[in-house]
Amino acid sequence: MIKIVTSFFVLMVMISAGTVYSLKETTERLEARKMRLSADILKDRAAIKVLKAEMAYLSQPSRLQKLSRRFLALTPSRSYQMADDVTAISGREDIKRVSYPVDEFPMLLPQEKPTVKKKKYNKRLALASYPVKKKRVNKKIKKNSFYDRISLKLGEGE
C-alpha cells in the first residue's frame, strides 16, 4: 500500500517538475520574442513619426495647391456649390422629406475648372491663388553678340 502511494507521489512530483520546466522554457522564449517585437514596434513608431513629419512637409497647402492646379480637373468648392437643404437644389418649395439625411454635411456639387481671365479690378481682384505668370526676360539674348541679336530679330520678323 505504502509503496503504491509513494510511487504515485514520486511520479506526480516528476511530472509537475517537468511541466514547470517546460512552462518556464516557453515563457522565456515568448519573453524574448516579445522583447524583439516591442523593440521593432519602437523602431516602427520612430519611423512613423518621421514619415508623418515628411507627410506634413509634402502636404503643405501651398504645394498641394500648385499640384492640384496642375494635375487635377477640380477646383476648390465655391459658396454656390453648397446646399444644406433639398429645396436649395431643386428650386421647389413643396418638398416633403421622408427622412433626414444621414449626415448634416453640406453637399458639394461638381464644378468645372475655370480658366484664368484678366478682369478689371472693379469686378474682382485677380485671385492670389491664380497668379498671373510674369513674362520671363530671355537673358540669353542680352549676352549674345550684336550679330546674334540682329539675326534673332530677323528670325522673329519671318
Add this chain to the structure above:
Amino acid sequence: MRSADLHIEGAKSEAIEVAKNRLIVPLFLFILGFSVLVVRLVSIGLFEDISDQIVQAHSANAEIVRERVDILDRNGIVMATNLPAPSLAVRPRLITDPEETADKIVAVLPDLNRTLVLNKLKSSQHFLYIKRNLSPTQVWNINALGYPGLVLEQAEKRVYPQGRLASHVLGYVDVDNKPQAGVEKFFNDHLSNPERSNDPLHLSLDLRVQHIVRQELKFAMDRYSAKGAAGIVMDVKTGEILAMTSLPDFDGNGSLHPNGPEMKNRNILEPYEMGSGFKTFTLAMALDSGAVKLTDEFDATQPLKVGRRTIHDDHAKNRFLSVPEVYTYSSNIGASLIARQVGIEYQKAYLERLGMFDKPIIELTGLSRPILPRRWGEIQSMTVSYGHGIAVTPLHLVSGIAAVVNGGRLIPATLIRKYDDLDDVSYGGSNDLAKFSHEDDYPRVISAETSRKMRHLMRLAVDYGSGGNAQVEGYRVGGKTGTAEKVINGAYSRKNKITSFVGVFPMDNPKYVIFAMLDEPQGREETFYKATGGWIAAPVVGQIISRIGPMLGVVPITNVETKYQDLILVKN
C-alpha cells in the same frame, strides 16, 4: 485501524492522550498558516496581474520619448515635431593624425571649413562639437570613416514641416532646443515634459485657413508694395484663432535673426491706431448706454472744431447723418458727437470692459500693452471714438468685434483647440459647436439687443459704405474699414497709412471674424491711387471669406433683408 489494536493502559495512556491533545494546537496553527498561503495563492493567480505582465504590457505600449512634444493643428496635421539629428563631436586626444582626419571629415561634410576643423582636432580640450544636425547619409559616412575619436551624439532637432506657415504662432527654438517665442515658449511646461511625450499639443489653428490668409495677404502686400501685413481669423463663439499671420515672416527651420523685422508678430506685438474700426465700439457703446437711438441725427454739415483741433470727414456728406449713416459713411464728426453725448467716463469704462486697456489675452508671449491717451479729456474722447489717439493690437480689435457680434460676450482668444473629445464632429459643418460652447460662462459686455443691432449696422457698412469690396457671393459679410495715418516722428503722416478691414460672416449668425491689415500700402491704378481700407484691405477679407467659407462648411444664405436700410438716404 492499527491504533485501535494497540491497547495501552494507565498513566502511559494518559500521557499519550495529553500529547495528542497538545499536538492539536500546532496542527491547527499549521493548517491555518497553509490555508492563508493557499488563499493568497489563489487570489494572486485569479485576481491580480502578475507584476511581470505589467512590465510586459508597459513595454509593449512604450513610445519613443522625445525631448519636445509635437504640435498639431486642429485637424491633426503636424506643425512641429522632433526628429533625430545626431551631432558630430570630437575627442581631440583620441585623434592620432589630425591632418588626415580633417581631410576626410571635410570630404564627407563639404560645407565645413578645413582649417576650422583642423583647429578643433588639434585643440587641447576634451570634447568639441564639429557639426550639428547631420543627415542619415552623413551619419553613415562618418561611421564608415571609423575613427574612434569622432563621436556621434544622439540629438534631436525641432522641425517645422509647414515652413513659414504659422511661424509667428509656433515660435521657434534655439540650437539647444530651448524655446524662444510663440506657443513653443508659452506651453514649454507641457512641450518639454517627457511624461507627456505622447500627448501632442492641439492648436486651434486650421492650416488650410492659415494658408489662405497668408497667401491672400502676401498677394496684397506685394501688389500694393506694403511694408507688412497682418491677419486673424477667429471663431466668435469659442474664441479659437483659426489663423494668425504676420508678414513678413520667418522659417523656423532656417537660420534666424532674433531681432530682424520678420520676427515680430504684428498681431500682438505692435499697437496700431486702428482708425474707423473703432467706431464699431463707439456705436455699440452709444446704443448700449441708451443715450443715442438709431434714429437720432448728428450734424455733419461742416468740420467740427474742438479746442484747437478740427475734425474732418474723409467721405464728407455735408449734411445731417442718422446713426447708421454715421457708421456706414464712417463719419468722424458723427462718431465724435456721439462720444460727446455718451460722456467720457462711460466711454472709458466701456472700453475697459472690452479689454482695450489691458494686454490682449492669448497663449503667446511678448504681448503688448495698448497705448492710451495720457489725459482723457474731451478731445481725446472724441479722437478715440474714431480710433485715433488710442493704439491697440489687432488682437484687441478682433476680440472686441467678436464680442460685439456674438451676442455680447467677451470670449478670450485662444490658440488651443477646444472640445478635445469632439474629434468626429465637424466644427464648421453645422451648429454642433454652438451646443457645446458655454457662452454664459463669459462676462457679458454688451447687451444682446445692441449686438443684434450692431450686426445689421456692420452689414450696412459693407452694403452701402466703404467696405463694399468685401462683398462675397453667397455670404452676408459685415465689417468696417479702417484707415489710420501712421505717426512718424510724433506727427501724423499723410502718405504712410495703416489700412485695415475687420469683417464678420455670416452676418445672420456670426461665426468668424476676419481681420486684415496692411502697413503702408501704396495705391495703384485699379484702386484709383487710394490706399484706404476699403480699397486695399476689404478685398483681401472678401477673398479670404470666399475661399474659407465653403471650406469651413458655412452654408450660404440667400436674401435676408438688412434692417435700417430706410435710414440710409443715398446709396454711396
